[in-house]
Amino acid sequence: MDCKRVGADEIAERYLLGTLTEQDRDAFESHFFECDRCFDELRTLRSLQAELQQTAPTERAVPAPIRRRVPARAWAAATVLVIVIGAGFWTLGRINEAARVQTTKNLPTAAPQPGISDRADVRAARVAELARVEPPPYIPLTVRSAEDWRVRFERAMAEYSAARYVEAARGLEALAAQKPSAANAWFYLGVCYLMLDRTDEAIRALQRCIDARDAAYAEDAQFFLAKAFLGKGDREAALRALEAVAASKGPRAGEARNLQTALLPLSQ
């Protein structure tokens, strides 16, 4: 099987629906185990299926007729929805404003200008949304190696997988100090700090990971470094880190470009 056939015969979609023949299913799996593009599209389709499954009750409620008139009650409901969503954004903006005021106590304050301030709030809320971090999963390996460092690393990563980031960070700090060239320890330490909102320490740890020049972590470290800069509101630094990820053409490149696209208008 090749990429052309995957696209032409909607193989990925049929794979998710379980309607491929056994032979085609095996052939497609064998293909996506070696092909980045087809695997990436499969993951997107899977996310699409999951998203639609979640919203399906709403979609299914719409019957089949070709052209439907929208009842007045639906317009009313839609109007209420728009107002509610609008109010939600407004509230988010206000919350963000409050947070911003708290964290910029030492900066000179200007007289409130509702229009400009609201736009800035929306931007800040959007940046905060883009800074959101999902910790990358860690699949543990049962390593028979008697090497103490490796055993302690797995122990720290067990804490990480259980979302006990304080304990994980403590273990990883010691490991990174013992072996400063260990990109994996710096990387997951950086992610732990991000999860704990210790952004400055996250930046330092991720930078150490990048300095270790381990190809297995370089791209992800740059990506999470961008997230850390976003967390600090440093959009220019975030864009530079994202540029490095995008240039790497690795698995995170697409995500990085999407983030860049979302971020550029907010930086102007």
Added chain:
Amino acid sequence: MWTILTAEEQASLAQRIRDGDPAGEETFVRLFGERIRVMMLARMRDAEVARELSQEVMLASWRAIRDERLRNPERLGAFVHAVARNIMKNYTRARAGEPSMQSLSGDAARVPAPVADPDSERRALVSAALKRLSPDDRQVLVLTLVQGLPPREIAVRLGLSAEVVRARKSRATKRIIDAVAELSRYRRAGH
């Protein structure tokens, strides 16, 4: 094909794992962990079973490589896939003796069981892209990916031709995929 690793790189990775290089092991997990998980989810439709089997596959593959049981190191991806298939078949065979669940009928039988999707960043992008689709296109996607209906049945329900349904589905899917992953190609093309 956009290969994840060239044949030489696959052989080199296998060698690094054999040598006990921790970075090599991590690379191995990164490259194949998600592929195995997606495969297991698609086949088993049970997140917990998929997680357990995925770990089993990673461990079995890793051990086989360390024990030098990998005959063609330059086909590491194919090897991991074969291990995954074997482990899944063994599991299914073992389960065959257990009492089966009551079979579903009608539409419900066609709908794949919802499976948790931990790929949350991608999911957020998909969600945003979905909102930009027309309600008609979205409906075609729901009928296809959630209800599992073929284009001809969707056509009957919506009063369209099967060709129009296919075109809409293809266009909508492409828009989502492009929105999530594509800006790169556009830029690489020099636009």
